[in-house]
Amino acid sequence: MTFRELADILGAEVVVGQDCVDVTVRDAFASDLLSDVLAFAREGTLLITGITNPQVVRTAEMLELLGIVFVRGKRPDEEAVKLARAKKIPLFCTRYIMFETCGRLFKHGLSGCIERVDDAGKTS
């Protein structure tokens, strides 16, 4: 799906990235733990999170993530928005909780960027 479709499905506000609404999103990673994002998220994936500080954008920059969806009506703080603009990382805000956000996107064809981790924490 495109970012435009994603915004429709989630009733999301496009905070940063009006110019890339036609970019295609294929998979996602959802977590409120940036340590886990850094350990498991794949490049080019969408991040779904409730963390709104600048570090979430830094994390997206380091991993070259496709964009960030903030859930539960949370809004990224000002520094996070500034950084996202500078680094051209699209930001969306939805009022859906994380479970609903993931479920709705999954139903529309988005998959997890990894399916599961094994006992050693390796991704598969």
Added chain:
Amino acid sequence: MQEKPAEPLLEQEFAVQGGDFIHAGEVSSRIKAILKDIGMSHDIIRRVAIATYEAEMNVVCYARQAAFHLAITPDRLMVIADDEGQGIPDIELAMQEGYSTSSREIKEMGFGAGLGLPNIKKNTDELRISSVVGKGTRLEMVIFTRK
């Protein structure tokens, strides 16, 4: 006898300020840009970016300040993070996934899950840690660029 490392092709030093959460990640971002500029491979850039960012967040969360030293030789890339801070009393314990001494504030920011050092190890070819309690910690992260 240990082989003598080759003369670096590129060397640069960066300062990281402990407790500065607004600018946390800037040094990693600059290092990433340098590696892109010199045409380093995508996979290496990603591994360096993750390892450096984890190390930088460790300094911001736990230390007063640090110097990050980037050195690139024909066959390897090294980032040394040398901090002044509380140090790590038991490095083996700190390397265990899930072990953390972080505060509630750090956890609320999405860090402090005890995954940083293990993730640095995962993304580097060599990792050496030395630490003196009450003085600071030194991380030497090495990634081989020629496989």
